[in-house]
Amino acid sequence: MAPDSAGTVGKALELLTCLGSFPHGASASQLAQRVDYPFSTVYRLLNTLVSTGYASFEPETKHYRLGLRVFQLSHQVANARGLNGLALPVLETLTAATGESSLLSVLDGERHLTVHKVDGPQFRITTDPGDHGPLHTTALGKTLVAFSAPAHREHLVTTLALPAQTPRSITDRATFVAEIERVRERGWATQDEENDVGMAALAVPVVAPGGRLLAALAVAAPVFRRSAQELEEFLPALRDAARQLALQLPPR
Amino acid sequence: MAPDSAGTVGKALELLTCLGSFPHGASASQLAQRVDYPFSTVYRLLNTLVSTGYASFEPETKHYRLGLRVFQLSHQVANARGLNGLALPVLETLTAATGESSLLSVLDGERHLTVHKVDGPQFRITTDPGDHGPLHTTALGKTLVAFSAPAHREHLVTTLALPAQTPRSITDRATFVAEIERVRERGWATQDEENDVGMAALAVPVVAPGGRLLAALAVAAPVFRRSAQELEEFLPALRDAARQLALQLPPR
DNA sequence: AACCAGTTTCCATTATTTGAAAGCGAGATG
DNA sequence: CATCTCGCTTTCAAATAATGGAAACTGGTT
Known part of the structure; x- marks a missing residue:
């Protein structure tokens, strides 16, 4: 290595x-x-x-x-991994139900890679498909770490650099370890102005029937409209959408 | 070289x-x-x-x-070249107006590369985004050859291999040269069971204000519903859509 | 237990990459 | 108009990095 x-x-x-x-x-x-x-x-x-x-x-x-x-090759990747448009309707439904932006990301090395997003009617999110984001300051990232295979999770949790993105970012390893553990227990992660000032998000894992982590799905909103806590009311809708995606995405 | x-x-x-x-x-x-x-x-x-x-x-x-x-890099290409979703609504409108499938392709070496497609309500087309197709047997390909820069057009017209895809494919160079010339004069190209048996298509170029060829736009239908000639009634709608795309796609 | 097809590692040989430096333009400056 | 300057393009001897045959390894099958 x-x-x-x-x-x-x-x-x-x-x-x-x-x-x-x-x-x-x-x-x-x-x-x-x-x-x-x-x-x-x-x-x-x-x-x-x-x-x-x-x-x-x-x-x-x-x-x-x-x-x-x-561009041409990417369509092969997208089709083989279910990153193509087929997943979009699920996000659209989610956004319609919540009124907030939806995001779907996968684990890509030490970052998360956004695969799809659907903007809410009120707000345009700055993350786009193809963008990378940090794992320790985002709801998507925390979720992906928390639910990846034990060995890999251990590796990430102990070796990840934890630079501050905002004053609220987690930068202390012990705090991060505890946060990931909490995410695992609860089954969902939040982010409260830890990545962008003014934004909060809620994310759940998308896990294949076999238990393998496929992706993470999030709802994000500006805090002036929904606090991180208020976002939690969307948990049922999020989980439902994640379940649908799990059936739709190819198992591996 | x-x-x-x-x-x-x-x-x-x-x-x-x-x-x-x-x-x-x-x-x-x-x-x-x-x-x-x-x-x-x-x-x-x-x-x-x-x-x-x-x-x-x-x-x-x-x-x-x-x-x-x-996958990640492809989004950079797509954004920089206008191959992202922004062009899709135009195709959707076109398909809604014609009831047939719409396709958008760009020139990629000695083939055409399909960038977007929208299936018609009655028929699923077998070409998908990311697929390559020959230049000499498709309406899209003929259009791309006919309207590319003179030097490049000359090169393609004289050096392209002309294998038959169907019994109706053009395989004779002189015939091909004449066909390309005709496309240039008329401003549009057709394909009548030359690429797939049972399918016909009509294509027009998408040219930037400066005159530079950006892409080609096509409507395709199974011949049992619309003959190649009957497709010509869609010319105005096609041209209109191409004009909109020309304004939307980045000039280079 | 021996077999086989595919994977992983090794290493002396040699072809390939390397990068300084020398040609080219083309546009700016005196 | 000659000269300078800067960035792109090509060249070539030196040496590094790729090569591919072969051997060790794996794990599934007869």
Whole structure:
């Protein structure tokens, strides 16, 4: 488990990932600076990425951006893992019932990855599908940690960095351990201005019939309308939606 | 203009692409066989892909599949290129108006890549977002060729392979050249059982204000309900929808 | 208990990547 | 108009990192 020893391929993939953080593309020199590899290395790697369709190159601006192959492949992932639109109606129903935004996330390494969201009628949430979020300051994250396989949970709980996102974030390990334990006991997690000032959320796990954790489902609202505690009245609706999702998502 | 895809990185990316063709994952040996690299090479590459999140590995089945990073990155592509859900309502309106399925595709190398589709109420189309299709046997493909930049169009028209998909497919180069020219003159393309037996389609280009080709938009129907010619009555609705899309999609 | 198909690890060989430096433009400056 | 400057592109000897055959390993089957 060494900190990944970057070979050539590792560099290429890191570069590709880095390309993703420039929505409007970037020049070879910008990218070289960002990933901190020698310029000519980056230049050559970019050519390879372009020739395989993973990146595209605009001659007029000399900018590189992510290519269509990424888009195409993602549909395979989405279909195979049930991250495609099929889950959306459940979130829409949930939002209709609660009047607040719904979010569906999965565990992705040491962060959570938002898969779907449906904005409430009153409020647009800043998290979008494809966005990552921390595990220790979000209702979704806490839920995903609390209900992942014991070994993995242990690993996360003890090694996760706990930087503060807001003054209310949990930054103390003992407190975090206790919080996760509480989430496990209750079966749901909250977040009260721990990730964004002014926002609260309530999340429950989506577990397959076999007991395996598939995702986490949350309702989020601005605190001026619903306090974290008031959100708890949505628990039955949330659990119901999670149950439906569990049947719909592929078991593994 | 190096057609070579040699190089370690090229192999890794080809392997990644190959993974995309196994929706339910594949074992290392299956993949090695498919891409025809030595087994140990494939094995090492797979490890790198997994450690970067581009692939995931299920220890219980020893199967590899595409990882969440692909999904995450694709949202960057989709947002930057207007391939996200924003275009969908236009297709939905079109399908509501015509009663037939709508499709939106972009040019991806020597194929077209379907970005969105909306099924008609009577019929489910077999093409899905993320699917590739040939350029010479589809209305979408012909349109994309006919309205791409002159130099590129020339290249495609003269070098594309023209394999038959059905008995009606265009397989003769001269015929194809003439067909593309006709599409350019009329401003729209049809397909009459040239790609799938029993299906016809009508497509128009989506061109940015600057004249640059952005995508192609099509209506498709089974011929027993609408002949290719009967589809032409939808031209005004199609053009209208294409105009709306042109304003909505980002200019480049 | 021996067998087999697939997976994981190892290592000497060698091809591949590397990155400084030298060409190119194209746009800015004197 | 000549010169400078900055960023993109290509080259090439040095050395690093990929290669792939083979051997150890696993676990399921005859």
